[in-house]
Amino acid sequence: MDMVVAGIDVSKDRLDVCVLPKGETFQVTRDARGIDELVVRLAGADLIAVEATGGYESIVSASLAAAGLPLVVVNPGQVRHYAQALGQRAKTDPIDARVIALFAAATKPRIRPFADQATQLLSAMIARRGQIIDMIVAEGHRARMMHDGRLKKSIARLTRALKRELSDVDAGIDDQMRKSPAWQEMERLLTSVPGVGSVTARTLIGEMPELGRLNGKQIAALAGLAPFTRQSGKWRGKSFTGGGRKSVRTALFLAALSARRYNPALKTFADRLAASGKPKIVVIVAVARKLLTILNAMIRDQQPWAEQNP
Numbered sequence: 001m002d003m004v005v006a007g008i009d010v011s012k013d014r015l016d017v018c019v020l021p022k023g024e025t026f027q028v029t030r031d032a033r034g035i036d037e038l039v040v041r042l043a044g045a046d047l048i049a050v051e052a053t054g055g056y057e058s059i060v061s062a063s064l065a066a067a068g069l070p071l072v073v074v075n076p077g078q079v080r081h082y083a084q085a086l087g088q089r090a091k092t093d094p095i096d097a098r099v100i101a102l103f104a105a106a107t108k109p110r111i112r113p114f115a116d117q118a119t120q121l122l123s124a125m126i127a128r129r130g131q132i133i134d135m136i137v138a139e140g141h142r143a144r145m146m147h148d149g150r151l152k153k154s155i156a157r158l159t160r161a162l163k164r165e166l167s168d169v170d171a172g173i174d175d176q177m178r179k180s181p182a183w184q185e186m187e188r189l190l191t192s193v194p195g196v197g198s199v200t201a202r203t204l205i206g207e208m209p210e211l212g213r214l215n216g217k218q219i220a221a222l223a224g225l226a227p228f229t230r231q232s233g234k235w236r237g238k239s240f241t242g243g244g245r246k247s248v249r250t251a252l253f254l255a256a257l258s259a260r261r262y263n264p265a266l267k268t269f270a271d272r273l274a275a276s277g278k279p280k281i282v283v284i285v286a287v288a289r290k291l292l293t294i295l296n297a298m299i300r301d302q303q304p305w306a307e308q309n310p
Helices: 032-041 057-066 076-086 093-107 117-145 149-178 181-190 198-207 216-222 246-262 264-275 280-301
Strands: 005-010 014-020 024-029 047-051 071-074 228-232 235-240
Touching: 005 057, 005 093, 014 032, 014 093, 024 032, 024 093, 032 057, 047 057, 047 093, 057 071, 057 117, 071 076, 071 093, 076 093, 117 149, 117 198, 117 246, 149 181, 181 198, 181 280, 198 246, 216 280, 246 264, 246 280, 264 280
Parallel strands: 005 047, 047 071
Antiparallel strands: 005 014, 014 024, 228 235
């Protein structure tokens, strides 16, 4: 029996849906009434795919997941490449819904538990913290290039306001962490590793709830740290990393730079790679990947860092 796969294209005001294999299409409004209708009409689906659209999909995904439906959120870039492979040039909301359904039916992405409301809030706070830091850094760059005194004062005022906002967001993250003994224990385990601070630990908790549930290769791929091999015939190209969750990868890079200096085991590992002629960026990526696999195993086994047996 063929799988029943639904693809949902999310826009600001409506949801376009295509259900395979029959090719049924329909639309509902992106509000409580429309989502309730969607839950009823997709109750028998084996797989429901929603394209990530910068936030519009959040309420839809949360509602479908809360109803116990088999939901996956798919990468829009991968869906677009799939459409190009099909030769699908036209782009309308109903066509997009069909392409999403075809993509899900062809790739059968793994269904993962949807983050609960508390985890979603923590993730949003961490994302906001990163946005504020980016703005502070950008204002710092502008200040160094600015010569007019009045404009420099404007930059200074905005920077002070951003730093106050950053302090408020950090306080909110602290409050959110205190509400969950499980998160506090995870933070304690993660920060037991030299080089891993609270920011990295909390980013992993909020942005990677799969930590401890996947194997080393899977968790590295999820963070965009798994190397991809390039070869054709006798030609062998350099492996590269990419994709994955940018915020997690960034946090791990910063932690790897610290661990490269202060974590004896990872310092030895990095020195060995550097001595073999590996470029600096390759060494840091390798350290970040090894650090993530160690953290993943620690959460899986509920064991803190042990230098003699990392």
